[in-house]
Amino acid sequence: QSALTQPRSVSGSPGQSVTISCTGTSSDVGAYNWVSWYQQRPGKAPKFMIYDVSQRPSGVPDRFSGSQSGNTASLTISGLQAEDEADYFCCSYAGSHYVFGTGTEVTVL
């Protein structure tokens, strides 16, 4: 049950796009289409942003999108806004349990 691998940080200017990768194995990310993403602002609980690789819960802006290829899932934030500055975590179902990613800090320049 090793954590999924994410870049430690990514950054972009307002209006730009950033993509966060989430690399797992054929036992988790590659085995199921059940990758989810969470946004966490300092001192707050995580917020559910993406599920089933690319589905957005109601209320999540459509500038957040998800995709997957093999053992790697990705979260793209298009039209970056100041309020998007936060930590982002991916998560994959791994057969009776879940494994989270290492987390990525997104900085808006």
Next chain:
Amino acid sequence: DVQLVESGGGLVQPGGSLRLSCAASGFTFSNYWMSWVRQAPGKGLEWVANIKQDGSEKYYVDSLKGRFTISRDNAKNSLYLQMNSLRAEDSAVYYCTRTIVASPGDFWGQGTLVTVSS
């Protein structure tokens, strides 16, 4: 609105025990799997355990080695985590989450802080 409110955190000595509770409201609690997720200070998220709607299935992260027990009381709309033989590395904010297959947490509580220290 869905609400999850954790309680029971605090300071405990190594080797001690603690029981966390989570009061759920705003949805039909007995229809959902539920989970506990923790986050050590300055670290990432770690799924800890989950429990089926009727309590008949429970799963845990391997690293716990049987020290924690998840349970629920559907009549009280409550989720619990009994933590025994606590270690310094168990120090974290513990979140109660509503679980769907695609995600361990589509809704999260505000968390309760557990500190294991002498």
